[in-house]
Amino acid sequence: MVFTMVFLKLVEWLIYQLLANSCYRAAMKVKNYGFFSRNPPLRSQQHQASPSIYPGVTKCRVQNRGSETLVCDIDSTLLRSHSIFPYFMLVAFEGGNLLRAFLLLLSYPFLCFLNYELKLRVMIFITFCGLRLKDMDSVGRAVLPKFFLENLNLQVYEVWAAAGCRVVCTSVPRVMVEGFLKEYLSADNVVGTELHTSGKRFTGLLTSSGLLVKHKAVKELFAETRPDVGIGGPNSRDQHFMSLCKEAYVVSKEDLKNRATIMPKNKYPKPLIFHDGRLAFLPTPLATLAMFMWLPPGIILAIFRLLVGIYLPYKLAILFGCVSGVTIQAKGCDPGQKPGKGVLYVCTHRTLLDPVFLSTSLGKSLTAVTYSLSKVSEIIAPIKTVRLTRDRKIDGETMERLLSEGDLVVCPEGTTCREPYLLRFSSLFAELTEEIVPVAIDTKVGMFYGTTASGLKCLDPIFFLMNPRPAYYIHVLGKVPREMTCAGGKTSHEVANNIQRQLADALGFECTTLTRRDKYLMLAGNEGVVKDNKR
Known part of the structure; x- marks a missing residue:
């Protein structure tokens, strides 16, 4: 009986919140807009005029600030x-799991009917309830910066870069944006909504301070002083804090849609070389829905493509691969090999499947050497794979033995890089032979990345092959002239650097001196040496 009464009370409260309260707000809006009077009230006039109170951000000068x-x-x-929804989805998917991301997607139709504050609270709860702090830290450091950079507003950033002191006040959880703002945009202070934690996990609730109110935060931060410049969005919520600034400018909805505000990559405040995560697209509601609809057929298609590559001859593998949507663009000729000595193919490293696609394109069996390979990937690999130990002497002897048996594939970068950059080449390969053939390799994906720094590496080939139309570009360059090898008097470092530049030019990439260690320290917080049982 008691349970029944409590249940009825709960239903009554929900009905009030969803119907009565909504009807009341609607009636107040009708009244405030003056539908029942000839002259709208002053409050309504002020609300209607508020978007045009401040000039557009294009009017803001950038000199002498x-x-x-x-x-x-x-x-x-x-x-x-x-919308901030895609960034919550990134946290839910990359930091959480498929179920959490699916629940967030299911909530979207209901979020459309909620006001901004309640919508934000619901997204925070679904995204962060039970999420580990270290997972959020990983997403904030390795995943979100890519999508933030791609969506930077060029006009606002130019004003931002000109200012001497930069402060961000936002209702978005501080843990989602602080790392990016300080690391990439050199923000001096970031004030945002604080989340409640219990031990090493988020509870999904806010701290006692609640959602950050920008007007109040600016007052507390600057006290009696007034900030020199304030820039707000097209919503009326920003008008309050902007009134505290000496100068105020607004970003209109038209500015957000204008393609002139897109930040080109060559103007990024800091080059984006490394990033992690599986999603290769910004997960808007429609894009996320399309991904979930694609998952079942995508998994089946990935398994089919995998079996085709393992069991079918090279020509049939290419045929069935292309029929299934895989694009392979190969150019250059096979230089052949001298009797008794193998050719060393030196490749750029984009995914774990680089040697497989090269072997298929050339139509001959190759041996691949790798520093780290999951046991699952090793078992299903259609070509011979040999692990290296990271001991220069032992690895050199192993590669010399393999070259005496046949052709060998090596990726001197030691790890993959998704962006148009080449990492520093290890020079060990240059000491082994003069039969060196550089191979420029690049990939294109539309839905999932086939590499990871902190996830399960055994799933890398599956994720790559799950893309609707994955693409591989393979350009076999001419054999390196003898005078440009160690046999011709060059040092191993000179040979490695020369081949790195040659491959970068062929792909339109940029050379760097960054290494595998640099990548893993940034993305995973370790040096990239993973134990076998964790692969």
């Missing part, structure tokens, strides 16, 4: 995105 303080938000201001 080195000593001034700028305050702005990241949502719909620094970012061109109209």
Whole structure:
């Protein structure tokens, strides 16, 4: 009986919240807009005029602001995105799991009917309830910066870069944006909504301070002083904190849609070389829905493509692969080999499947050497794979023995890189032979990345092959002239650097001196040496 009464009370409360309260708000809006009076009230006139109170951000000068303080938000201001939902989805998918991401997607139709504050609370709860702090740290460091950079508002960033002191006040959880703002945009201070934690996990609730109110935060932060410049988004919520600034500018909805506000990669405040995560697209609601609909047939298609590559002859594998949607663009000729001595193919490293696609394109069996390979990948590999030990002497002897038996594939970068950059080449390969053939390899994906720094590496080939139309570009360059090898008097470092530049030019990439260690320290917080039982 008691349970029944409590249940009825709960239903009554829900009905009130969903119906009565909504009807009341609707009636107040009708009243405030003056539908029942000839002259709308002053409050309504002020609300209607508020978007045009401040000039557009294009009117803001960028010269001589080195000593001034700028305050702005990241949502719909620094970012061109109209919605913060995709970034919550990235945290839910990359930091959580498929179930959490699916629940967030299911909530989207209901979020459309909620006001901004309640919508944000619901997204925070679904995304962060039970999420580990270290997973959020990993996503904030390795996943989100890529999508933030791709959506930076060029016009706002130019003002941001000109200011001497930069402050962000946002209702978005601080843990989602602080790392990016300080690491890539050199923010001096980031004030955002604080999340409640219990031990090593988030509870999904806010701290006692609740959602950050920008007007209140700016007052507390600057006290009696007034910030020099304030930039707000197209919503009326930003008008309050902007009134505290000496100068205020607004980013209109038209500015957000204008392609002139897109930040080109060559103007990024810091080059984006490394990033992690499986999703290769910004997970808007429609894009995320398409991904979930694609998952079942995508898994089946990936298994089919995998079996084709393992069991069918090279020509049939290419035929069935292309029929299934895999694009292979290969050019260059096979230089052949001298009797008794193998050819060393030196490749750029994009995914674990590089040697497999090269072997298939050339139509001959190759042996691949690798520093780390999951046992699952080793078992299903259609070509011979040999692990290296990271001991220069032992690895050199192993590779010399393999070359005496046949052709060998090596990726001197030691790890994959997704962006158009080449990592530093290890020079060990240059000491082994003069029969060196550089191979420029690149890949294109539309839905999933086939590499990971912190996830399960055994799933890398599956994720790559799950893409609707994955593409491989393979360019076999001419054999390196003898005078450009160690046999011709060059040092091993000179040979490695020369081949790195040659491959970078062929792909239109940029050479770097970064290494595997640099990548894993940034993305995974370790040096990239993983124990076998964790692969």
